[in-house]
Structures are given as C-alpha cells and as structure tokens.
Amino acid sequence: MLARAERLLARAHPADLAPLLSDLRPEEIRTVIDMLFRHHRAATTLKELPVEMLPQIFEALGDQRLSAVISRLEIDDALEFFEWLPEERRDAVIGLLPEHKRFELRKADLYEEGSAGRVMTTSFMALDEKMTAQEAIDAIRASGEDNEGILYLYVVDGDGKLSGVVPIRRLVTAPPDRSCRDLMVLDPISVTADADQEESAQLVARYNLLAIPVTDPEGHMLGVITVDDVIEVITEEATEDMYHLAGLSDEDRVFSPASQSIRKRLPWMLVNLGTAFLAAWVVGIFEATLDRIVALAIFLPVVAGMGGNGGIQALTVITRAIALGEIQFSSGLRAMGKEVAVGSVIGAITGVASGLFAWAWRGDPTLGLVMFLAMLLTMAVAGIVGAAVPLLLKALRQDPALGSGVIVTTFTDVFGFFSFLSIGAMLLDKVE
Amino acid sequence: MLARAERLLARAHPADLAPLLSDLRPEEIRTVIDMLFRHHRAATTLKELPVEMLPQIFEALGDQRLSAVISRLEIDDALEFFEWLPEERRDAVIGLLPEHKRFELRKADLYEEGSAGRVMTTSFMALDEKMTAQEAIDAIRASGEDNEGILYLYVVDGDGKLSGVVPIRRLVTAPPDRSCRDLMVLDPISVTADADQEESAQLVARYNLLAIPVTDPEGHMLGVITVDDVIEVITEEATEDMYHLAGLSDEDRVFSPASQSIRKRLPWMLVNLGTAFLAAWVVGIFEATLDRIVALAIFLPVVAGMGGNGGIQALTVITRAIALGEIQFSSGLRAMGKEVAVGSVIGAITGVASGLFAWAWRGDPTLGLVMFLAMLLTMAVAGIVGAAVPLLLKALRQDPALGSGVIVTTFTDVFGFFSFLSIGAMLLDKVE
Numbered sequence: 128m129l130a131r132a133e134r135l136l137a138r139a140h141p142a143d144l145a146p147l148l149s150d151l152r153p154e155e156i157r158t159v160i161d162m163l164f165r166h167h168r169a170a171t172t173l174k175e176l177p178v179e180m181l182p183q184i185f186e187a188l189g190d191q192r193l194s195a196v197i198s199r200l201e202i203d204d205a206l207e208f209f210e211w212l213p214e215e216r217r218d219a220v221i222g223l224l225p226e227h228k229r230f231e232l233r234k235a236d237l238y239e240e241g242s243a244g245r246v247m248t249t250s251f252m253a254l255d256e257k258m259t260a261q262e263a264i265d266a267i268r269a270s271g272e273d274n275e276g277i278l279y280l281y282v283v284d285g286d287g288k289l290s291g292v293v294p295i296r297r298l299v300t301a302p303p304d305r306s307c308r309d310l311m312v313l314d315p316i317s318v319t320a321d322a323d324q325e326e327s328a329q330l331v332a333r334y335n336l337l338a339i340p341v342t343d344p345e346g347h348m349l350g351v352i353t354v355d356d357v358i359e360v361i362t363e364e365a366t367e368d369m370y371h372l373a374g375l376s377d378e379d380r381v382f383s384p385a386s387q388s389i390r391k392r393l394p395w396m397l398v399n400l401g402t403a404f405l406a407a408w409v410v411g412i413f414e415a416t417l418d419r420i421v422a423l424a425i426f427l428p429v430v431a432g433m434g435g436n437g438g439i440q441a442l443t444v445i446t447r448a449i450a451l452g453e454i455q456f457s458s459g460l461r462a463m464g465k466e467v468a469v470g471s472v473i474g475a476i477t478g479v480a481s482g483l484f485a486w487a488w489r490g491d492p493t494l495g496l497v498m499f500l501a502m503l504l505t506m507a508v509a510g511i512v513g514a515a516v517p518l519l520l521k522a523l524r525q526d527p528a529l530g531s532g533v534i535v536t537t538f539t540d541v542f543g544f545f546s547f548l549s550i551g552a553m554l555l556d557k558v559e
Numbered sequence: 560m561l562a563r564a565e566r567l568l569a570r571a572h573p574a575d576l577a578p579l580l581s582d583l584r585p586e587e588i589r590t591v592i593d594m595l596f597r598h599h600r601a602a603t604t605l606k607e608l609p610v611e612m613l614p615q616i617f618e619a620l621g622d623q624r625l626s627a628v629i630s631r632l633e634i635d636d637a638l639e640f641f642e643w644l645p646e647e648r649r650d651a652v653i654g655l656l657p658e659h660k661r662f663e664l665r666k667a668d669l670y671e672e673g674s675a676g677r678v679m680t681t682s683f684m685a686l687d688e689k690m691t692a693q694e695a696i697d698a699i700r701a702s703g704e705d706n707e708g709i710l711y712l713y714v715v716d717g718d719g720k721l722s723g724v725v726p727i728r729r730l731v732t733a734p735p736d737r738s739c740r741d742l743m744v745l746d747p748i749s750v751t752a753d754a755d756q757e758e759s760a761q762l763v764a765r766y767n768l769l770a771i772p773v774t775d776p777e778g779h780m781l782g783v784i785t786v787d788d789v790i791e792v793i794t795e796e797a798t799e800d801m802y803h804l805a806g807l808s809d810e811d812r813v814f815s816p817a818s819q820s821i822r823k824r825l826p827w828m829l830v831n832l833g834t835a836f837l838a839a840w841v842v843g844i845f846e847a848t849l850d851r852i853v854a855l856a857i858f859l860p861v862v863a864g865m866g867g868n869g870g871i872q873a874l875t876v877i878t879r880a881i882a883l884g885e886i887q888f889s890s891g892l893r894a895m896g897k898e899v900a901v902g903s904v905i906g907a908i909t910g911v912a913s914g915l916f917a918w919a920w921r922g923d924p925t926l927g928l929v930m931f932l933a934m935l936l937t938m939a940v941a942g943i944v945g946a947a948v949p950l951l952l953k954a955l956r957q958d959p960a961l962g963s964g965v966i967v968t969t970f971t972d973v974f975g976f977f978s979f980l981s982i983g984a985m986l987l988d989k990v991e
Contacts, residue, residue, distance in 0.1 A: 140766060142765045142766055177885060264731055264732060267728075267731060267732055268732045277728055278728070278769075295727070295728045295731060296699075296709055296710070296727045296728075298731055299696055299699060299727060299730055299731055300696060300699055300700045331790075332787070332790045332791075332794070333574045334572060334574055335787040337710075337769065337786065354769065354786050354790075355764070355767040357790070358763075358764045358786075358789070358790060358793060359764075361790060361793055361794060361797075362764070362793060362797075362883065365793075365794075365797035365801075366879055366883070368801065369797075369800065369801055369804070369875055369878075369879055370875060370876075370879070372801070372875075373868075373871050373872050373874075373875040374868065374872065375872055375875060375876065379876065380876070380880070380885075381876055381877065381879075381880035381885055381886055381894050381897075382885070382886075382890075382893070382894070382897075385897050385900045385901050385904075388897070388901045389901050389904050389905060392872060392901065392905060393905055393908060396865070396868065396869070396905050396909055397909065397912065399864075399865060399868050400861075400865060400909050400912060400913055403860065403861040403864045403865060403913075404861065404913070404916060406860060406861075406864070407857050407858055407860065407861050410856065410857045410859075410860070411857045414853055414857065417853050417856050417857075418853045421846055421849050421850045421856075424842065424849050424853075424856035424859070425839050425842045425843045425846065425849075426839055427856070427859070427860070428835065428838060428839065428842070428859070428860055428863065428972065428976070429832075429835040429836065429838075429839050431860065432831070432835045432838070432968075432972065433828070433831060433832060433835060436805075436806065436828065436831050437828070439805050440805050440806065440807055440824060442805075443801055443802060443804075443805040443807060444802075444807065444811065444812070444813055445813060446801075447798055447801055447802070447813075448812070448813035451794065451798070453609060453812075453813055453814070454813055454814075458814075461814075462813050462814070465813075465814075465817050465820070468817045469817050469820045469821050469824065472817075472821050473821060473824060473825055473828050476825060477828055477829065477832050480829065480832060481832055481835075481836070484836060536864075540860065540864065544860070
C-alpha cells in the first residue's frame, strides 16, 4: 500500500498530487511529506497546493525542512508561503535560508502587495545588443535545465536598460551570425515594479504576450511576469471581485476551517445587521400607517427586494467592466445614464405588473398605484446607485467591488421602504 | 486631422485601436474602416473589438468586405463573428467566402458551443517522429511568417496520431541531427474536441502550459488551444459566473444598447417579481397577527435580509470553488456541512445582537427571543440552501451559477418571513 503510494508520488504531476493531499489526516500528511523529500519533489508539489492547506503542511514540516522547501521556490511563491506562516516562526525559517535567498526576499518585500514586483520572477535571460544569434543560443545552453522556462530573451543596452525583446522562436530560424539588435522587437511593452498586478496581467492578455518584462522607473530589467502567473492573477482577481461583491474575504475558501470562515464573515454580517436595522428604523417611522393599513406590510418587501436585485445587476455590470478595463471614469457617466434608463423602463414594466396584481389581490386600485409609483422610483434609483457606487470607489482609488454590494442594497432597501410607505401614507392613509 | 488619424491607425497596436472606435458616430466608423482596409489592418483590428460593437461594425461593412475580413480570421474568431451577424445576412456572407474557409467553418460548426473544438485554432505544425531537429527547423522556416505563433511542434506517428510534443525552445539547443522522437515530451496532455472549453482552460492553467493539443477520440490532431485563448476563456467564464449569479445574460454588457439590456433583464426580473409575490403571500398568511402586533412588520425585513446575505455568501464560495475545480460532488457534502456550521454560528451571534437590540428598542424581551430564534434558524437554512443549490445544479449537469441567486434568495425570503412570523405568532400573539 505504502509502496504503491510512493510509486504514485514519484511519477504523478505535482499539480495532480495536490488534491490527493487535501483529504489526509495529519500523520498521513507527515508520511507523504517524507516521501516527497525522498524523491526531491517537496518544493514542486507543495507550491501547487491550495493556500488554505498551507498552515497544516507548515505544522507537519519542521523549520529546517520548511526553509529547504522555500529556498527552492521562486520568489513570488516564497513570499506567498511567508504570508501563511505564523509570525512566530518566520524569523526562525528566514534565518535558515541561504544568504542569497534572504537577500532576494528582502528586495521583493519592498514591493507592495498586489504590485508587479511581487508577482514577477527574477530568473530571466538578459543579453547584450551586440551578441549574435549563435552566442545567444550558447548562452541559453549554458544556463542549463532552467531554459525550459525561457520564452523571450531580453536585450539590454550599455546602461543595462531594456531595449528590445527576442522571442526564442525567432532564434530558431535566425542566421547564426545575425545580431540580437537586428532580431529584437523594439520598444517592448513593459511595466514598472510598482505597477498594479491586475493591470500588468491585462496588458499580457490584451497584447497576447507570453511574458511581460518588469523594470525600474529608469528601464533597468528587474524581472519577468510569465503567462502562467498572469492566469493566476486573472483567476485570483475574478475570485476577489465575486467575493467582495458578496462581502466575503479572500481567505475564506471552500475548505478553510469553519472557525476561520466565521471570523472572516462575522464583521461584515454585523455591518449588514446594522444596515438592516437602519432599514427597520425607516419602517418604524411609518408604524402608525402600518397599524391602520396592514396590506402595506404585506407588499413592503416586494419593492425593496426588486430594487435590490436591480441595483446588484447594475453593480455587477459596472464592476466587471471596470475589472476588464472596458470603462473609464469619463465613459462612466454614459454607463450610469444607461443604467438609469434600463432601471426606469424595467421599473415601469414590473411596476405595472405588480400594481395590477396588487389591485386584483386586494381589490384596491390605489394600492396598485402606490406599488407602481414606488417600483418605478426605486428601480430608477437602483440603476443610479448600482452604477455610481463602483465608479465612485474606483475614482477614490478603492476596490470597486469591496463593500459595494452592502452599500447598494442598504440604499435600495431604505429607499424602497421609504418610497413605498411614504407614497402609501399619502395616497391611502386618510385617517388623520 | 484625418491624416493624423490615418498615421495613428497605421502604427498603433490593433488592441489599442479598438477602444478608440467605441466612441465614434456611424459615418466616422465607416471612414475608419476605409482606412483600415487601405492599410490591410481591418481583420486584425476588428477581431479585437468588444463583441457588443460588432453589430454596428457589420452594418458599416458591406457583405463583400465582411466576408473579406472573415476569410482572414482564425476559425474561432470567424465563428464568433457569425454569432453576432443578423441571420438574414449569414447566407450571403458565407457564399462570398473562399471554398476552404467555408469548409473549415462547416467543420467547426459541428462542435458544440462551449466545446474545445469551437475555441481551437487549426493552424499548427505536425511533424513525423523520424524528422531530425534540423528538418523540423527547416519546416518552421518554410512555414513563413506564421511561425511567430508556433510554441510547440506536435509529433505524430505513422497513423497520424499524436505521440509527443517538442517545445520550440528545446529545438534551439538541440543537436541538428537529433530526431524528434528523442526530443519530444511523451504522452502530452491533450483534450478531445468535444471537451468543455472551461475544463480545457483549467488544464492549461493547472500544468502551466502554453498550448494544449485537441484531438479526435482516436488521438488524431485536430487543432490547438493557445494560452491567449485560454485567458479569454477564463475571463469569459468568470464574467459569466458573476453575471449569472446576478441574473444577467452574457450579452448584456456595459455599453450594449439600453434596449438590449432591458430585453435581456426583463424576463429574469419578472421571475423575481413572481418570487417576491410568493414571499408576500407568505406574509399575507399572517395578516391577522401583523394587524395586532405591528412591531413584527418593522423587523420583518431584517431576518429575511440577513438570511439572503448569508445564502449568497455560501452560494458564492461554492460556485467559485466549482468553477476552479476545487470541489467535486463527493466533497460537496463536506462543504455543505461547513456552510451550515458557519451559518448557524453567525446566526446565533447576529441573533443575540439583534434580539438584544429589538428588546432594547421595543422594550419586549419576547420580541427579542423571536428575533434570536428566527435568525438562528434562517441563517442555518441559508447555509444549507446556498451550498446545496449550486451543487445540485452541477450534479444535474447545469450551470451552477445560472438562476441560483434567485432560487437562494427566494428560499431565504420565504423561510425568513415564515419562521419570523410563525414564531412571532406563537410567542407573542395571545389574542385568540
């Protein structure tokens, strides 16, 4: 049994091993890690694990082994490991790393989280403009087995500044004595290390690149973001947006421990509760009216619920457009105008439908009119708010998705309750 | 002015031209298209446009020009163009295409939408196992300028079946007389043409590939999905999930015409309205109780609103995990168990908070108890439903995101109203 497991571990692709580990008990994890170390596959396998498994793995690894794993990781993966390592162990593990790795880590740590500098790899090949195609090929050969990852060669001028890029496939068919200067693509698209990693990923996607060079502000090569990291960034950012719209934290994954999910969700749910009571307070203002016309209580959630849906739709369209770079603040007004128009028309149609329905059910045409007016108003406002909130957050350099779901639905709830009850009080409540 | 625009068009990257076109009037679009044709850049530019602009562009292009553009597109882009072309023009445009393109289109049309066959490109290089590295390089050179897109060479055996892959960067450093059989990676990861495009994209992401070969069930090479298409698939699928959670259609983009957005959103909003009335009907059952205890009307939306939020959180976590392949139906029960636990604990905490608050506000401890019990129950149920709905949809081979937002919030609304009002009626309504 164990021998079979060992053969499997020795031969399977690291990405396929990761899911197998997720169902094991702590002592089994320890056995598997022993096997991985025997086959020199610990680093390649562990970096493929979903991040929420890392704390368990770190516990099973001693500081010594953990530092051995980390010293074999690329710098972006190493940084991610440290983010998940309990603070009290960090110094010990860093102390066990080889000097050059510690130096690299310190340098990478200078870049802000979410920046291009954090996600780049520092292993790339830089060539002198004057080198020939054959010399470039010799340089690749000399670099050893690492060359599997090389897709572009970066050409630097006398000052070490990036001046061009030679796609490796161009080297294949180039005459051996041709200089890199002749072969290179000029003015390659690049980003600086402090650029946003999402925007860097968008550049790679937009221009169909396989990697994008990262430079300092003067144009000196610092590293490269490769397309596999770009896919990871795009996937992570999409998760983040979906999560933020639902008021979830990034670290709250499907199999993270329940205690962690509770800790992460609770603050947000308490904020939600506060806004729900705010809406309840608005309803409370109309207590006397509700006391006299109980029908209003029955239809109360309809208008606010529809407004919430409409607001979330506008919010989703705009948030996604911002994430995909399809919209700027300047074209934001146009987008807002459209959402208001869409909200108003849908509000009018669903207003007529719900008005007729309420009239038929309760036999009161005025109640139908109240439904219609409140629905029209609330849906139009939902369009404005749903579009405006993410655009404003973006203009304030905040994450357009973060918290915007709560803001929008609070607004539509409060406004929906208020419009329905105040119109209802005006048209129906003739007691006083 | 026009001359400057023309210089810009002739030099800018196609991906940069697309956004510039989106703000133009119809007659300006016509002028720009004339320029693009003069510079032979029409096809490369137009395929970068966001899809919602295509109808406008198609109107500006006659059938003749449109078929000229389409004949220069790769087959996956050509198919997308046809999807957006009004049906009455399709036959005319297809009739104007060169014979080989028509044949390719007919073949690609055999593959279902969303399948690997639809998104693959059919331009790839297949080599015989016995060819040497030098012969392979000569073949690349003979293929002309198209070689910029080549990242892997596909090695086929005597029956034309895929037997291995030679990364082009390996050719660079290989001895010229080495055979492809010696150079190739054996058993390359591949997909069949009817595979799901999202799963194919996940394979590329998971194994950090630059392209994945597409074969028929017997293993004959049909095409290749490249990493730029993978990024597009991943981005589109993320958009689709976010959209479906909000009850939006894929074709409802930020700058698609308002009339189209209304048409797309209306059916869904009418379904929503129906479910809202269903919830109202539940409230109506308790009309007599509400008539006597108006305080219940005030707090009515709080419990249901919180339940809706909790349900959407569970739904988002599970939907995203399914999309990322982090969860199978088998581990689904574990995920559901966790969501119920999380929901119950958060329900207990927010239940205590809201119970105390309601007691303090209205001076009635029993009302507080009603709040607590209803919140606890509703949040636990929200966890179950939020997790179960996407898992069930997945098990039924449906899109786990499509419609699940509405199902979950309808359920939490109905259950929230019912639990709050029935517990309220039991504990507070002592009249009869």
